[in-house]
Amino acid sequence: xxxxxxxxxxxxxGSCLGSFCNVLIHRSTSENPKDQSILGRSRCPHCGYFIxxxxxxxxxxxxxxxxRCRSCGHTLTGRYWIVELxxxxxxxxxxxxxxxxxxxxxxxxxxxxxxLVTLFFTDYEKGLLPDMIQIxxxxxxxxxxxxxxxxxxxxxxxxxxxxxxGWCLIWFLSRLYFIFxxxxxxxxxxxxxxxxxxxxxxxxxxxxxxxxxxxxGTLWGILLKxxxxxxxxxxxxxxxxxxxxxxxxxxWGDRLGRFYLESVIS
Ligand SMILES: [Zn+2]
Numbered sequence: 001x002x003x004x005x006x007x008x009x010x011x012x013x014g015s016c017l018g019s020f021c022n023v024l025i026h027r028s029t030s031e032n033p034k035d036q037s038i039l040g041r042s043r044c045p046h047c048g049y050f051i052x053x054x055x056x057x058x059x060x061x062x063x064x065x066x067x068r069c070r071s072c073g074h075t076l077t078g079r080y081w082i083v084e085l086x087x088x089x090x091x092x093x094x095x096x097x098x099x100x101x102x103x104x105x106x107x108x109x110x111x112x113x114x115x116l117v118t119l120f121f122t123d124y125e126k127g128l129l130p131d132m133i134q135i136x137x138x139x140x141x142x143x144x145x146x147x148x149x150x151x152x153x154x155x156x157x158x159x160x161x162x163x164x165x166g167w168c169l170i171w172f173l174s175r176l177y178f179i180f181x182x183x184x185x186x187x188x189x190x191x192x193x194x195x196x197x198x199x200x201x202x203x204x205x206x207x208x209x210x211x212x213x214x215x216x217g218t219l220w221g222i223l224l225k226x227x228x229x230x231x232x233x234x235x236x237x238x239x240x241x242x243x244x245x246x247x248x249x250x251x252w253g254d255r256l257g258r259f260y261l262e263s264v265i266s
Contacts, residue, residue: 006099007092014091015058017110018084021118025083028130029122046074058084079125083117108144111137112200112250116243119193123239129189138163138196145200162198166206167191190238197246205249208256212245213238 026045027035035043042051049071055061062081069076090113097106115137122128142159149155170191177185198206217236249256 003095007095010091010095010098011088012058014110015084015088017091017114018087018117019056019058019080021087021114022080022083024118024133025079025121025125028118028132029126029128044069044071044074045076047072059088079121083121086117087113104144104148108141108148108200109250111140111144113247115196116246120240120243123189123237123243127187127235127237129187129193129239131189131192134189134192134196138192138199141196141199158202159199162201162203162206163195165203166194166198166210169207169210170194186238190242193239193242197242201246201249205253208253208260209242209245209249212248212256213241216244217241 023038023042027038027040030045034040034048035045042056043049044051046069049069052070055065055070059081062076062084067076067078067081068074087110091110094106094109097109115133118133119129122130122133142156142163145159146152146155170186174184174186174191177183194206194210197209201209217238220236220241
């Protein structure tokens with residue numbers, strides 16, 4: 001029974017953090033200066049109406065209002081609800097960490113999930129991977145992962161080496177693409193994102209995440225081409241692909257690694 005209460009609490013906590021991610025997604029990509037402060041009160045993105053605290057309950061308010069603004073009736077994107085649900089479920093999945101009293105582990109994994117979900121949507125919706133989200137993630141993971149490591153200084157140096165490797169990989173491919181195609185293959189945010197992913201996952205898994213993202217991107221491009229929705233060289237949000245790949249690596253990384261070793265190398 002206690003497990004049920006803890007899991008319910010974790011779900012509510014996660015959905016509240018999801019609500020915060022929605023604020024980050026909107027404000028870090030907004031062109032309206034009034035919306036750019038993280039601490040300001042929540043407003044309807046359409047009419048600017050200050051949202052009542054009673055309409056800010058994660059998941060529930062959206063359903064009660066049927067996804068509309070109480071003031072102007074403008075339909076809000078279903079993303080608000082999806083982000084709150086995903087982070088609620090992720091938080092519940094981290095129950096074993098709570099059970100074993102690993103508070104720092106919980107905070108690290110939850111922050112990773114929030115970062116991935118937030119950047120998935122900022123890149124997917126606006127083509128942006130804002131520094132105001134990525135730089136704090138980099139610093140937080142650099143210190144946090146070393147904090148729980150038995151060899152903190154060695155972990156800090158491998159984290160930094162992985163970050164530099166990730167950033168250089170994107171920079172190098174971007175230059176190469178420019179030489180051959182005379183256009184930018186990656187945005188500046190992609191390199192920073194792979195850098196902090198490198199800090200969290202270390203370089204081997206980071207390279208796995210990068211290759212998985214390119215495979216997913218190729219499949220997505222082929223799918224769009226079949227549906228005749230764009231030219232071959234159309235831009236795909238690589239940050240969103242990195243976010244999905246990093247989530248796959250966190251969930252099934254061990255199995256993917258074994259599959260790779262068994263089928264490709266041997
Ligand atoms: Zn409104």
